[in-house]
Structures are given as C-alpha cells and as structure tokens.
Amino acid sequence: MTETRDTSREGRSPEQEFLARLDGVTADISGVAEVSLTELPGRLSLSNYRELAAARGWEVEGLHRSGGKLCLQVKRAGSSPITRQLGAEFLSGPSLTELRGNDVAREEAALVLRETGVDVLSDTVLDDARRQHLAFRRKVMRRTxxxxxxGVFAFAGVMFSFVLWRDGDTQAGNVLMVLSLVAAVVCAATISLPVKAERARKAAVHDYTTAYERVVSAALATRGRSHD
Structure with missing residues (x-):
C-alpha cells in the first residue's frame, strides 16, 4: 500500500502552518474557536501566537488540552460576550445578528417558529417583547x-407614638397610632400588587424568552461538543 503524504505542509514555517490552521477554523456563536497545535512544526511562544492571531483579527484567550490534544483558544476581536443583555433585565445572551450567523441557531429558530409561532430571529418580535417587558417593569416599580x-409611614408612626406616650401626650400618641395601623392595613392590602405585576410581566414575555433560550441552548450545545 502506498502511503499518501500531505505535501502541502512540507516546507512551511511554524508561523505559516499556524496561520493556515487559524484560517481554517470557524468561530462558534460567541466568536470562540480552537486551533490545534498538535504536530505543529517547531514551537512558538504565546506572545508569537497572539501577534499572529491579531493579524487575522483574533484574540488569544489561552491554551488548554482538548481530547488529549493541545489547543489554542481564540476569539474573534469585537465579538459580543454570551452574557450581553438584550434589554434591561430582559435577556442575557448573544445578539440576533450573532444568532443569524450561526447555522445551528438558524435551524433551531426555524423549528421553534414552526412549533410555537415565535420568530426568535425577528427584530420586530424582539422589540415587541422588550416593550412589554419595560412597560410591566415600570408598573412593578410604581406598585412597589x-x-x-x-409601610414606612406605619413603622415611623408607631415609633413616634411611643415617643409621644413617653412624653405624656397620650391623645396625640393615640391618634398617630390609629393612623399608623390604618397605614399598615393599606400596606398589607397593596403588597401583592407588585407581585402580580411581576407575574404578568413574566407571562407577557414567556413565549419569546423560552424560544430564545431554546435557540441559544442549541447553539451552545454544539459549541460544547466541538470542544470535547
């Protein structure tokens, strides 16, 4: 049997071979990729890797072993982190632009759309969900x-009533205590209002957040398998 040799690599310097491998990787949804350093001709320092990667628009995050192989983890310069928020306390994750650029995310989004009718990758749908989220958040704050x-008035009133009683002003103390008790009743009656508003907020954005998290999870699961 004749052994086939990869002559395309012969004569390459360590720098050329590393750049060739770097050019062949594909970043995942968070802009991260791995470059195998196994059987790389010659050795380079980490600073050399950083300089070479930077010339191709990558940032070196570090070295680690994956499946017994030494790999260099790199990230596209300017990539948004996974934890970037899409709205105030609304969603944390990659932007829709990043999701649209990921094959697995697009496939999962299409499946979600068929099953639930929620178009995760639509800016219009996202903006509508965000508007509902912000509207309910304002309602939660007002009701809080x-x-x-x-409650604050009731607590302060009770404390001051004791001061009035101690000073001998019984009538004023009694009046203030009654008002404090009324305020306490009002507080108890309204304390459930912000809780109900928060439940309404979660219900309003539930379909979109569930669909979004499903798409992101599918993309990240693929990332995890690629790192094994």
Whole structure:
C-alpha cells in the first residue's frame, strides 16, 4: 500500500502552518474557536501566537488540552460576550445578528417558529417583547413604591407614638397610632400588587424568552461538543 503524504505542509514555517490552521477554523456563536497545535512544526511562544492571531483579527484567550490534544483558544476581536443583555433585565445572551450567523441557531429558530409561532430571529418580535417587558417593569416599580410608602409611614408612626406616650401626650400618641395601623392595613392590602405585576410581566414575555433560550441552548450545545 502506498502511503499518501500531505505535501502541502512540507516546507512551511511554524508561523505559516499556524496561520493556515487559524484560517481554517470557524468561530462558534460567541466568536470562540480552537486551533490545534498538535504536530505543529517547531514551537512558538504565546506572545508569537497572539501577534499572529491579531493579524487575522483574533484574540488569544489561552491554551488548554482538548481530547488529549493541545489547543489554542481564540476569539474573534469585537465579538459580543454570551452574557450581553438584550434589554434591561430582559435577556442575557448573544445578539440576533450573532444568532443569524450561526447555522445551528438558524435551524433551531426555524423549528421553534414552526412549533410555537415565535420568530426568535425577528427584530420586530424582539422589540415587541422588550416593550412589554419595560412597560410591566415600570408598573412593578410604581406598585412597589405604592405598597412601601404606607409601610414606612406605619413603622415611623408607631415609633413616634411611643415617643409621644413617653412624653405624656397620650391623645396625640393615640391618634398617630390609629393612623399608623390604618397605614399598615393599606400596606398589607397593596403588597401583592407588585407581585402580580411581576407575574404578568413574566407571562407577557414567556413565549419569546423560552424560544430564545431554546435557540441559544442549541447553539451552545454544539459549541460544547466541538470542544470535547
């Protein structure tokens, strides 16, 4: 049997071979990729790898072993981190642009659209979900203050009532205590309002957040398998 040799690699310097391997990798959804350093002709320092990667628009994140092979983990310069928020306390994850650029994410998004009717990769759908989220968040904040103020007044009133009683002003102390008790009742009656508003917020964005997380999970699962 005749042994086939890869003559395309013969005569390459370590720098040329590394750049050839770097040019052949594909970044995952978070802009991360791995370059195998196994059987690389010659040795380079980490600073050399950083300089070569930077020339191709990559940032070196470090070295690690994957499947018994030494790999260099690199990241596309300017890539958004996975934890980037898509709205105030709304979603944390890659942007829709990054998801659209990932094959697995697009396939999963198409499947989600067929099954649930939610178009995860639509800017219009995302903006609508974000508007609902922000509207309900404002309602939660307003109702939180509405329920807190009577409670604060009740607590302060009770404390001051004791001061009035101690100073001998019984009538004023009694009046203030009654008002404090009324405020406490109002606080107890309104304390559930922000809780209900928060539940309504979660319900309003549930379909989109669930669909979005499903798409991101599919893309990240592929990333995890590629690193094994």
């Amino acid at each position: 203050w509405l329920s807190m103020l009577p």
